Amino acid sequence: MRPFKKTLAALLLSTTCCFSYSALADIVISGTRVIYPETAKDVTVKMENRGNKPLLVQTWLDDGRDEVNPQELKLPFIVTPPVSRVDAAKGQTVRITWLGQPMPKDRESLYWFNVLEIPPKAKGGDAQNLLQLAFRTRIKMFFRPKGLTGDASIAAGQLKWTQSNASLIARNDSPYYVSLAKLEATVGGKKINIEPHYIAPFDSQTYQVKEAASARISKVMYNTINDFGGSEPHEAQIN
Secondary structure: OHHHHHHHHHHHHHHHHHHOHHHHOOEEEOOOEEEEEOOOOOEEEEEEEOOOOOEEEEEEEEOOOOOOOHHHOOOOEEEEOOEEEEOOOOEEEEEEEEOOOOOOOOOOEEEEEEEEEEOOOOOOOOHHHOOOOOEEEEEEEEEEOOOOOOOHHHHHHHOEEEEEOOEEEEEEOOOOOEOEEEEEEEEOOEEEEEOOOOEOOOEEEEEEOHHHHOOOEEEEEEEEEOOOOOEEEEEEEOO
16 A cells, blocks of 8 residues: 555645746746847846755747757757756846847737746655645747837737627737737627737737627726836727
8 A cells, every 4th residue: 555655645736836837937027028139139037946945947949849859959049058057035037049040020929027036956765755846837928029119018008909790800910929918898788808929910810709799898807017027907999
């Protein structure tokens, strides 16, 4: 019965860890997004270890293919240092540098900044029974070419919303990404919460609203995230 008890204990610990993800992640990034202006030599990202033990931290960028080995991604950026030790209650600054390769000039490009925190190996006789998890945080990084028309702070309020049967469609005619944090549609006088997604430049995003199959969407309320990570409310009538 002993092996069974060890297995059960591991499963229970695994379940606890799954439900305590946010509480167990110790590395905190200073922002919720990174803006990389083309005119900048580089940009920095600050991290802080708010836990009580030292951590090994790995950082890298991806282009949306988060399942690909970072070493296989040929991106026009370097991240330094790629691996570092961050002591408890201490911070670490990571530098992202554009290597100068050609990038789209008429719109922003989206990449993702990754932080993987790896706890130190357990010591002692109980180490073989202890389940340790490595936590990963992933935030957006926008490369912003110089000379773009309009303004990122204005683009969010200029989305064009339409309804097509049971679909709500948002059109972004700006060269900037618009990130939605909250989306709510009024259908037949009832407010419906919809899972939000970002909208790429010169593109549209379709949201399924099953309640709209038999009723008209009259209004949309949505919150967007600005360059500083703040939430800005917007309201739009459906055309």
